[in-house]
Amino acid sequence: MAHDSLHHQQTLLKRPASPSFEGMEESSRKRQKEHVPDEVPGQEPSANVVDQEPVIDGGALVNGLAEELQCGCCAALVYRPVIVSPCQHFFCGSCCVQWIRNGGTNCPSCRGVSNIVTPFRALQPILDTLLLAAPHMSRTERERAQADELYKGGSSMRLPSPRSASPEPNINQSTEYARPCPHCSPDNAFGWSCPIPVSDPNTDVEHAWPVEDGLPPGHQHCGNCENLTAVQAPSTTKCDFCQVYFCGIEVQGRCVAAPLSTQSPHGMSDVGDLIQSADVYDCFDGNTVEVEIMLDYLTAQGITPRHIYREIVxxxxxxxxxxxxxIDLELFVDNHNVSPGVDPDPNAPRNRICRLCASEILLWGLRDWWVRERQKGFLEEDVMARKDCAEGQACPRQKDLDNHMIAPRPTDAANVSEAPPTNETDEASAQPPANILTPLPPISGLLQHL
Structure with missing residues (x-):
């Protein structure tokens, strides 16, 4: 009786089969019959049907993969790949460096707005495997060396933000007669007229000044727009470094030699301009790691090239x-396309400077400024923990992947030889002590006297 009751409870606890599983066994048999291949007359049926593996053409695969891994700039197999964010296009690291230095501010492929370029580490193993299968696709040793001079793998880059184009100066297009300056007209809007005005060749060609006769009296060419400018005009300024005059009229902010503390270096308005400038890397002898550390610091601190220029001045x-x-290094010679004036006194104070000369000062003192800035201790701890190289710029490892910090230039005191004694006390101290015995003559000389 108890056994019947237990069997009844187990029967009630069992769930009925799902309708979706009903007829599963029968339908499975039907599908198996459908997949059985038709028997060929005169051939025994095979017990196990094995699918044949597709045949892969290795040469076609290598060529197709190499075509997909071409650089978007040089159209060759990518070398030390970097990837642009956020569009995810990849290029050679050296090609991307050249793109940025030549003024690129976006992705070289899609021209999309981009801000950072990082190493494409996931692609490098695929390239290594491809080159093992096809060594002939590898670049020559010279090409790799040239690319490594521009970019060392593992470092990130920044794409500078685009900036507005500079206004076009009003260049003197006349090749036969000189064009009058803005002050040559007696009724000009500047409130000052030239004592010896230059005639306009369009209205008075008989009295126009021929270009082949040189500069008209009292005039010079503006260092920026290259138009004639009156030397004595109130708006005219002169750079005390390159001795070039500027009209102060044609292009505002550019045709002027401003005071030292207020001038802006030419082409150096923000950190993006420093990234694009190859001269910045030349200042550090190609030490790209040190330059990247400096650029990161400038970006984090919000320091502009103009601020650096002022501190250098x-x-x-x-x-x-x-x-x-x-000035002795002739750093400011031939900065402009116009003939400079005469420096009356090389020792005279320098109060005004043009934009090009300001850039020369910035580039000349940038490295030493960075050394002084690092000594303030504002950098990250891991950067400050790196030791300076005693050889500094002369070290041959400056361009290696394992770059190191640069050391300050040696002071002049280290190169000065010891001065001779100047008084009797020094002369006495320079003499050998009196109690030191003189050396004995050789034994052979003593035997001759015996």
């Missing part, structure tokens, strides 16, 4: 020689 003004060492 302040530092030079505090030195005994001032700007004389830079």
């Amino acid at each position: 302040t530092h030079l003004q505090s030195q005994p020689g001032g700007f004389r060492p830079l």
